[in-house]
Each structure stands twice: as structure tokens, then as C-alpha cells.
Amino acid sequence: MNQRFPWPDERLIKAAQDGDVTSLTTVVMKSQPHVRKFAISLCASPQDAEDAAQEALIILYRKIGTLRATGALASWMFRIVRNECLRQVRLLVSRSDDASAEPEASAEPSAEDAVLHRLEVERIAAAVCALPGDQRQVLIMRDVQGLPGRTVAHSLGLSNAAMKSRLHRARAALRHSLTVTDQAIDQPVGGDS
Numbered sequence: 001m002n003q004r005f006p007w008p009d010e011r012l013i014k015a016a017q018d019g020d021v022t023s024l025t026t027v028v029m030k031s032q033p034h035v036r037k038f039a040i041s042l043c044a045s046p047q048d049a050e051d052a053a054q055e056a057l058i059i060l061y062r063k064i065g066t067l068r069a070t071g072a073l074a075s076w077m078f079r080i081v082r083n084e085c086l087r088q089v090r091l092l093v094s095r096s097d098d099a100s101a102e103p104e105a106s107a108e109p110s111a112e113d114a115v116l117h118r119l120e121v122e123r124i125a126a127a128v129c130a131l132p133g134d135q136r137q138v139l140i141m142r143d144v145q146g147l148p149g150r151t152v153a154h155s156l157g158l159s160n161a162a163m164k165s166r167l168h169r170a171r172a173a174l175r176h177s178l179t180v181t182d183q184a185i186d187q188p189v190g191g192d193s
Helices: 008-018 021-042 046-066 070-098 109-127 134-142 151-154 159-184
Strands: none
Touching: 008 021, 008 046, 008 070, 008 159, 021 046, 021 070, 021 134, 046 070, 070 109, 070 134, 109 134, 109 159, 134 151, 151 159
């Protein structure tokens, strides 16, 4: 736990849940450094991290009454930030899919195809979010956002060679992660076949 910025105590959280506006404001302010730090470690870019942190704090402000255990604030907030970062990756992947779709392929997909596509996008987004932060940043900037390699390297303060190496490791880790989940999905359930 960060001793300089401790999480709000249970008494303060309970008062905020009971509708005390001053306590609620204090809970949000004391949670902010933790939420930001987690968002920076999880999201693809500083802008995405800022957006995710803001969204998480807004959700905290609006829905603190739904928090069941006052001692679970940190894990609740981390889950909200993680979900927001996943949502942003899904948006990027879906925009990238829309941009690369062929114009003649305008026929509506079946409901089953739409569900399968959404599940695949979520599986990829989860695998991307599971990458270490430095690899995730390079992969999203280069492969999802489509930024030129030099731009990615410059914005991250890396040499072009270091950016390429990090991108290679990220792609290999993502490929491995997706292969492992494919194999797990293909495994029969139960013992003998």
C-alpha cells in the first residue's frame, strides 16, 4: 500500500455510502492516485489511462452505494479500471476491423457470427491487456492504432531497434497466449473419450 496516499478508511467509505457528500468527495480524492497508477500500468497510452481513471472515479462517485464490503474498495476500483481499459481496447479493435472491412462485404452477419466475433474480440482484448505494460503499449500503438514505427519509438522514448524488439516480444507473447487459450478450448471435457 502507498503510505503517502492511503486508501480511504472503512468509516469514511461507510459515511460516503450513507450519502455524506463531504465523505464521498474525500473518498474519491483519496482513491484518485491509486486509480491513476493502476490505469497507467494497464492501459495502452497515457490518454487511455487518464480516460479510464476518470471513468472509474465517476463510477465510484455515482455507485458507491452498491459497494457491498467497505474493505473491498481497492479491488472494486481496480476491476472498474481494468474493465474500462478492456473496453478501450475493444473499441480500438472494432474500429480497426471496421476500417479494414471490404465495402462489398456489407451483408449483415448472422446473430451467431456476431456473437462469435464479439467473443473473439473479447478474447483478444483480454490477451492484450494481460501483456506487460511496455509490450502492450507498443503493440496497440503499432498494430491496432497503425502508427508508424518511428512515431511509436519516438513517443515512447525508444530507439527504433528497441521498439521493434519490444513489438516482436509482444506479438510472440500474444500469439502464445491465444494459442494456449485455443488449445484449452479444444480440449475435451472430462476424462476418457
